[in-house]
Amino acid sequence: MYTGFLHMHKTAVILFLAFYFLKWIALTFNLEGMKTFFAKKSLRIFEMVISTLFLATGIYLMVNLAPEMRSNLLWIKIALVLTSIPLAVVGFKRGNKILATLSVLLIVASYGLAEMHKKRPIVNKEKTVTATTGEDIYKANNCAVCHGQDGKLMLNDAKDLTSSALSRADIEYQILNGKNAMPGYKNTLTTEQLKLLTDYVETFRKK
Numbered sequence: 171m172y173t174g175f176l177h178m179h180k181t182a183v184i185l186f187l188a189f190y191f192l193k194w195i196a197l198t199f200n201l202e203g204m205k206t207f208f209a210k211k212s213l214r215i216f217e218m219v220i221s222t223l224f225l226a227t228g229i230y231l232m233v234n235l236a237p238e239m240r241s242n243l244l245w246i247k248i249a250l251v252l253t254s255i256p257l258a259v260v261g262f263k264r265g266n267k268i269l270a271t272l273s274v275l276l277i278v279a280s281y282g283l284a285e286m287h288k289k290r291p292i293v294n295k296e297k298t299v300t301a302t303t304g305e306d307i308y309k310a311n312n313c314a315v316c317h318g319q320d321g322k323l324m325l326n327d328a329k330d331l332t333s334s335a336l337s338r339a340d341i342e343y344q345i346l347n348g349k350n351a352m353p354g355y356k357n358t359l360t361t362e363q364l365k366l367l368t369d370y371v372e373t374f375r376k377k
């Protein structure tokens with residue numbers, strides 16, 4: 171579900187950026203033909219649909235994001251998008267090039283931040299060292315980024331932990347060594363933490 175929304179959000183964002191960039195070119199360089207094209211009813215409906223999709227999927231993703239993944243960068247990104255909307259509305263409506271340019275710059279900056287945010291390391295050694303309960307170890311290691319807080323997320327091709335049929339030994343092996351898109355946690359977990367984390371992962375099945 172989350173993955174579906176994420177793909178939808180990314181698609182909407184890219185369409186939105188491309189659309190606004192072309193609209194901005196038409197306005198900035200006074201390309202009358204292109205401006206008339208963007209003023210067409212069908213294009214205005216298209217614009218409404220992609221901006222709604224972009225915002226609605228964005229809100230869904232934000233609300234359902236694991237709390238440990240909510241970083242300052244994310245809030246800045248959201249603030250930039252929210253600031254750029256009124257600027258874009260007024261700028262394009264009144265043909266104000268400065269406002270329109272500002273709104274495009276804010277959106278592009280926000281997109282850049284989103285890309286930077288993606289490169290955040292998944293394994294967080296500092297927080298991990300101090301975690302002493304299964305739940306905290308799961309959070310500190312950012313397992314929820316792919317598996318979600320409830321184990322059901324399946325982002326980045328992760329498996330649903332609530333319907334996993336692996337034996338305890340296999341779970342431990344996979345946590346230590348990783349598999350495909352899942353990183354291994356050999357260097358971040360103590361033996362005690364691995365045991366607690368495996369207990370915690372097994373509780374997802376009972377929920």
Ligand code: HEC
Pocket residue numbers: 292308311312313314315316317325326327328329330331333334335336341344345349350351352353355367371
């Ligand atoms: C970058 C994303 C990612 C992160 C972070 C991640 N996993 Fe995974 N996990 C996966 C993927 C992908 C698979 C499926 C691997 C495969 O079988 O191809 C998986 C599979 C598993 C499985 C096996 C499920 C099954 O039935 O096959 C367990 C258990 C598991 N992960 C636990 C964890 C735990 C605990 C953490 C945190 C310490 C964690 N994962 C962090 C992506 C991730």
